[in-house]
Amino acid sequence: AYSEKVMDHFQHPRNVGEIENASGVGTVGNAKCGDIMRIFLDIDDETHIIKDCKFKTFGCGAAVATSSMATEMVMGKTIEEAMEVTNKAVMEALDGLPPVKVHCSLLAEEAIHAALWDYAQKH
Amino acid sequence: AYSEKVMDHFQHPRNVGEIENASGVGTVGNAKCGDIMRIFLDIDDETHIIKDCKFKTFGCGAAVATSSMATEMVMGKTIEEAMEVTNKAVMEALDGLPPVKVHCSLLAEEAIHAALWDYAQKH
Numbered sequence: 001a002y003s004e005k006v007m008d009h010f011q012h013p014r015n016v017g018e019i020e021n022a023s024g025v026g027t028v029g030n031a032k033c034g035d036i037m038r039i040f041l042d043i044d045d046e047t048h049i050i051k052d053c054k055f056k057t058f059g060c061g062a063a064v065a066t067s068s069m070a071t072e073m074v075m076g077k078t079i080e081e082a083m084e085v086t087n088k089a090v091m092e093a094l095d096g097l098p099p100v101k102v103h104c105s106l107l108a109e110e111a112i113h114a115a116l117w118d119y120a121q122k123h
Numbered sequence: 124a125y126s127e128k129v130m131d132h133f134q135h136p137r138n139v140g141e142i143e144n145a146s147g148v149g150t151v152g153n154a155k156c157g158d159i160m161r162i163f164l165d166i167d168d169e170t171h172i173i174k175d176c177k178f179k180t181f182g183c184g185a186a187v188a189t190s191s192m193a194t195e196m197v198m199g200k201t202i203e204e205a206m207e208v209t210n211k212a213v214m215e216a217l218d219g220l221p222p223v224k225v226h227c228s229l230l231a232e233e234a235i236h237a238a239l240w241d242y243a244q245k246h
């Protein structure tokens with residue numbers, strides 16, 4: 001039922017962890033299943049480029065796979081470019097997700113936006 | 124929000140994997156979140172003792188932690204004893220779970236029962 005890319009990112013998630021003294025941190029919860037997701041960004045204050053991005057979640061395989069892919073996709077981008085990495089783009093990069101799992105994939109997008117917002121508020 | 128034992132079993136899950144030619148296999152789905160769980164049992168045909176038990180899931184951290192604990196709890200038990208390892212007992216062994224995550228913990232109990240049933244049907 002899951003694409004090879006989803007299974008790859010689920011079983012070998014990229015960028016799991018925390019960033020100490022991160023420039024921005026975003027924490028979101030999923031009302032539907034009660035899971036939480038936290039994303040840490042390290043942003044260059046001059047260029048606004050995302051130098052590092054890590055995530056932690058208690059969520060399911062779909063949440064892990066989309067976060068893993070989303071963190072790879074925003075890395076090296078500017079804040080403005082990262083804001084345009086949509087949930088839809090992440091799901092496409094993973095060759096799709098079953099409809100029942102789409103709500104899990106929203107966690108990553110929401111957490112990245114929350115972390116960018118957190119950075120913006122501090123600057 | 125999560126107990127130390129839950130976090131330990133989530134971050135270092137025991138008995139993850141598959142058993143080739145397992146005596147019994149149980150696969151269950153969680154209607155509430157769409158996650159799935161599969162449990163493999165290796166049962167001694169003479170003594171009815173569970174010699175090995177492994178699980179695979181796409182479920183969340185609570186599903187991983189309860190399955191990890193549940194597989195440890197049924198290992199070495201007879202079929203009859205294993206049938207009595209309830210979801211409640213597993214949650215107690217983990218020092219509890221938040222109410223919103225109780226449905227996740229049911230996956231392990233249901234999958235073990237399904238695997239025992241699978242074994243019984245073959246014998």
Ligand code: FES
Nearest residue numbers: 156158182183227
């Ligand atoms: S949310 Fe699906 S198993 Fe926990």
